[in-house]
Amino acid sequence: DAGVTQSPTHLIKTRGQQVTLRCSPKSGHDTVSWYQQALGQGPQFIFQYYEEEERQRGNFPDRFSGHQFPNYSSELNVNALLLGDSALYLCASSHTGTFDGELFFGEGSRLTVL
Amino acid sequence: DAKTTQPNSMESNEEEPVHLPCNHSTISGTDYIHWYRQLPSQGPEYVIHGLTSNVNNRMASLAIAEDRKSSTLILHRATLRDAAVYYCIGRSYNTDKLIFGTGTRLQVFP
Numbered sequence: 001d002a003g004v005t006q007s008p009t010h011l012i013k014t015r016g017q018q019v020t021l022r023c024s025p026k027s028g029h030d031t032v033s034w035y036q037q038a039l040g041q042g043p044q045f046i047f048q049y050y051e052e053e054e055r056q057r058g059n060f061p062d063r064f065s066g067h068q069f070p071n072y073s074s075e076l077n078v079n080a081l082l083l084g085d086s087a088l089y090l091c092a093s094s095h096t097g098t099f100d101g102e103l104f105f106g107e108g109s110r111l112t113v114l
Numbered sequence: 115d116a117k118t119t120q121p122n123s124m125e126s127n128e129e130e131p132v133h134l135p136c137n138h139s140t141i142s143g144t145d146y147i148h149w150y151r152q153l154p155s156q157g158p159e160y161v162i163h164g165l166t167s168n169v170n171n172r173m174a175s176l177a178i179a180e181d182r183k184s185s186t187l188i189l190h191r192a193t194l195r196d197a198a199v200y201y202c203i204g205r206s207y208n209t210d211k212l213i214f215g216t217g218t219r220l221q222v223f224p
Contacts, residue, residue: 004157031210042201042214043158056211090157094210102148103210105157 002027004093004106012112013081021076021109025093031055032074033103034066035090043090049074050096078111086113118202123219126192134187134218136202141182144207149176149187151198152217158201161187197222 005024013019025032031050035043045058049068068074072093078085088110092103119137126132138147149161162169162176164185169176175188189196201217 033210033212035212035214040216042199042216043212045211045213048210056209058211092157092210092212096210102160102163103212105159107155107157 004091004104006089006091006106006109008109009107010110010112012114014114015081015083017081017113018077018079019081019111021078021089021091021111023074023076023091023093023106025072025074025091026104029093029095029104030072031094031096032068032072033092033094034074034076035092035105036060037088037090037108039087046076081113083113086111117213118204118215120200120202120215120218122216123221125221125223126189128194128222128224129191132189132192132196132220132222134189134200134202134220135184136186137184138202138204139183141204142206143182145204146207147176147178147182147185148203148205148212149174149200150203150212150214151196151200153195153198158214161200163205192220192222194222194224196220 007022033048034046037043047057052068063079065077088108090108091106094103148163150158152158164176177186199217
């Protein structure tokens with residue numbers, strides 16, 4: 001079992017550009033959540049996708065958008081990048097309905113905005 | 115979402131027990147208490163969770179106060195590999211969303 005895989009692992013962008021991050025959930029999982037982790041902080045919930053729709057959203061602007069594909073993989077898109085978007089972006093997968101169970105996290109995509 | 119409070123950092127020697135405290139006085143009766151840890155350069159990993167009763171698994175034990183306003187994660191014998199940031203999270207029974215605080219950074223010395 002490959003677990004949760006994310007790509008790319010590292011990337012550098014400049015202000016104003018757009019970025020797409022990708023996530024493949026753990027086998028058997030149908031729900032994908034995205035988190036942003038700034039340096040020295042805990043992860044912050046961005047949004048969650050289930051059945052190809054956004055089910056929950058945290059306090060992030062519309063510049064952050066996502067998508068889930070029929071195979072449950074997901075993308076996170078960030079438009080008009082700001083310096084403050086520099087962070088580790090984490091993807092977590094779970095099986096919906098198991099609300100007391102564990103979430104599985106990938107190792108993240110580290111985005112640097114110059 | 116229940117707000118949790120943890121010490122910023124703790125230290126332990128290898129092979130000694132470690133007790134990591136967490137206060138969650140606003141937790142509701144249906145919120146689970148979850149613990150995750152994050153090793154350097156990795157994503158968070160699940161440690162343990164519970165609702166009312168104390169819980170044990172291969173990684174740790176979770177002791178939950180009778181009033182559920184606090185809990186303690188117990189690592190029975192710390193190893194160098196246990197050095198990580200430990201997050202205590204109050205998770206609503208009907209959501210996958212985790213609200214992380216800043217956690218406790220555990221240092222383990224040989």
